[in-house]
Amino acid sequence: MSKIPAREIALHILKAVESDGAYANLALNKALEEYQPEKLDRAFTTELAYGTLRTLNTLDWIISRFLQKPLGAQSVWVRNILRTGAYQIFYMDRVPPAAACNEAVELTKKFGTPGAVRFVNGVLRNIVRKKDELAFPDPEEDLVSHISLRYSHPTWMVERWLKEFGVEETVALCRANNNTPPNSIRTNTLRVSREELKAVLEQEGLTVRPTRLAPEGLEITGFLSLRILQSFRKGLFQIQDESSMLVAHAVNPAHGTRVVDACSAPGGKTTHLAQVMGNEGSVRALDLHPHKLDLVRDNCVRLGITCVEAMLLDARDLPGDMSGWADYVLVDAPCSGLGVLRRRPDARWRKEPGQIAGLIKLQDEILQSAAQCVRPGGILVYSTCTITREENQNQVEHFLTRNPDFVLEDLRPFLPGALGDAGLSRGYIQLMPHVHGMDGFFIARMRKRHM
Numbered sequence: 001m002s003k004i005p006a007r008e009i010a011l012h013i014l015k016a017v018e019s020d021g022a023y024a025n026l027a028l029n030k031a032l033e034e035y036q037p038e039k040l041d042r043a044f045t046t047e048l049a050y051g052t053l054r055t056l057n058t059l060d061w062i063i064s065r066f067l068q069k070p071l072g073a074q075s076v077w078v079r080n081i082l083r084t085g086a087y088q089i090f091y092m093d094r095v096p097p098a099a100a101c102n103e104a105v106e107l108t109k110k111f112g113t114p115g116a117v118r119f120v121n122g123v124l125r126n127i128v129r130k131k132d133e134l135a136f137p138d139p140e141e142d143l144v145s146h147i148s149l150r151y152s153h154p155t156w157m158v159e160r161w162l163k164e165f166g167v168e169e170t171v172a173l174c175r176a177n178n179n180t181p182p183n184s185i186r187t188n189t190l191r192v193s194r195e196e197l198k199a200v201l202e203q204e205g206l207t208v209r210p211t212r213l214a215p216e217g218l219e220i221t222g223f224l225s226l227r228i229l230q231s232f233r234k235g236l237f238q239i240q241d242e243s244s245m246l247v248a249h250a251v252n253p254a255h256g257t258r259v260v261d262a263c264s265a266p267g268g269k270t271t272h273l274a275q276v277m278g279n280e281g282s283v284r285a286l287d288l289h290p291h292k293l294d295l296v297r298d299n300c301v302r303l304g305i306t307c308v309e310a311m312l313l314d315a316r317d318l319p320g321d322m323s324g325w326a327d328y329v330l331v332d333a334p335c336s337g338l339g340v341l342r343r344r345p346d347a348r349w350r351k352e353p354g355q356i357a358g359l360i361k362l363q364d365e366i367l368q369s370a371a372q373c374v375r376p377g378g379i380l381v382y383s384t385c386t387i388t389r390e391e392n393q394n395q396v397e398h399f400l401t402r403n404p405d406f407v408l409e410d411l412r413p414f415l416p417g418a419l420g421d422a423g424l425s426r427g428y429i430q431l432m433p434h435v436h437g438m439d440g441f442f443i444a445r446m447r448k449r450h451m
Helices: 006-018 024-035 039-054 056-064 076-091 096-113 115-133 141-152 156-164 168-175 194-203 242-251 268-276 292-303 355-371 394-403 419-427
Strands: 183-187 208-210 216-222 236-241 258-259 281-287 308-312 326-332 374-385 406-407 428-431 441-446
Touching: 006 024, 006 039, 006 076, 006 096, 024 039, 039 056, 039 076, 056 076, 056 115, 056 141, 076 096, 096 115, 115 183, 141 156, 141 168, 141 355, 156 168, 183 242, 194 208, 216 236, 242 268, 242 326, 242 374, 242 441, 258 268, 268 292, 268 326, 281 292, 281 394, 281 428, 292 308, 326 355, 355 374, 355 394, 374 394, 394 406, 394 428, 394 441, 419 428
Parallel strands: 258 281, 258 326, 281 308, 326 374
Antiparallel strands: 183 216, 183 236, 208 216, 374 441, 406 441, 428 441
């Protein structure tokens, strides 16, 4: 057993996220490295921390029904002890309710006052007693609150999706966002085939299966940390979701060509573009932040890629000396990230609807500037990891209206037919977690006409 119980490690993660503004994945990795729990404790810690963060609004709503003062009046430790206790009671059937209460009491003895011990014990035991009496708001009377609390999403997202997708799709999307996504990796085909990598990983003790659509992709389970695997250190693969892998195929750069990746860090798509090109030609990988470009360089070194030049540059300042230089330009734009909520349990609570307008302006500026790098006859691909129409279809339509020298190009020769011919033929595709079983992504391919 680990020296520190799994519930206590989870509590430290939640405290870091709430008090220090830490990102959940980074806080989790740091805690797992620091406390070194064994495999079962590691899985329990991850589920408890991520599950609590994912269902935060629902847990707070439940707990508040058993409090006289606001939950915010409690210390950050007590608040999160109550949340983890309630999460186990409502969402972890294999944990006996008595155990959830007792462990919460032990944690409160360590992190709270004597009065808080009695308080936590009383609140959680009350929740256990009245668990079956709790009912979410009636969907007939308050549909938004019902979906928001039952499926743990901010009300503004639910309102937005109800207008755009309707009730059935909104519920399906929320449910998909609450599922744990698979761990996907991209084979570095410059060094190894997918089948060869599968065999190597199985020898390292992992369970491996090919992804459904991406030809280089594998889904893997049964590992503690990918970064300690010899296969990772040898550069045989890159961590990347399947939908993200499809972007480089939509670009489909030929060997020996010139490519600009306008928003490149941390380098997943950059290195994939280089891989598709056979590491022949030139990829200019741009980013605003020096530390992020270091990630691009590190990935290139590990994967054995030599055709990438990392450049410190704001994509809004393009074309610079690259006017008409590129055969292919990828704009994988900064976005609201609403397509990858299942991957980041705390992300849904960090986002605000007001952020989207600023992102649309930024995307437009980057797209307009980066497009000037495309030579006549060249290709411009625009992608995001979000599902909002304003950042995706509307952005492309707006760009095409102002740039009649660009036209959408059929994606069917480049992406799997299983995505649906009707969508691909128009030149763009919106991938959705609940429809395609992968991260929500938007991909559009445009060609610059020979004028």
